[in-house]
Amino acid sequence: ETGVTQTPRHLVMGMTNKKSLKCEQHLGHNAMYWYKQSAKKPLELMFVYSLEERVENNSVPSRFSPECPNSSHLFLHLHTLQPEDSALYLCASSQDERVREKLFFGSGTQLSVL
């Protein structure tokens, strides 16, 4: 495995479900990110982790809960989502959170909330 891998690729969930998105990076990077990509909108930064410590939370609703157990793994726990949360969720990594110009993205999880 190389690069940044995300699972699952697709997820359909009801508004009352609880699910988790998983991300793993094999690049030896120190920083990991969650981004949301909605149609016809710019990428929205959700969370930033540096060496397992959350350094940024961009006013994301509490129904999204990130977890970073180590510098290679990142999770996004989802509960009681809304239909407007349907989007492509992208995980990314970079060498350091101070050098975000060169981000490496995973292929994303396409989330549909019914």
Next chain:
Amino acid sequence: QKEVEQDPGPLSVPEGAIVSLNCTYSNSAFQYFMWYRQYSRKGPELLMYTYSSGNKEDGRFTAQVDKSSKYISLFIRDSQPSDSATYLCAMSYGSGGSNYKLTFGKGTLLTVNP
């Protein structure tokens, strides 16, 4: 005025054409300018990275930055069907943490027809 403006297209060109993709921005603090390419059902991948003004060439791709006009461009020479993708501009400034800002454009969908 939005911080970063990018025409979403779609842009359709014949194979072999020269393609010009553009973004404008309003924040003069931006120092780093990037172009990401995103194929369908994939995450973005960094294509070009430029610091401050000037040109940068990599094979068939040339990135231009004009800070005085707050305008960046990506040129693709001899375009190929494999160049068909969404192209995202991005720009940043800062040194990490809450002082850092990385902003993406909405992306331009390009189709190169054989």
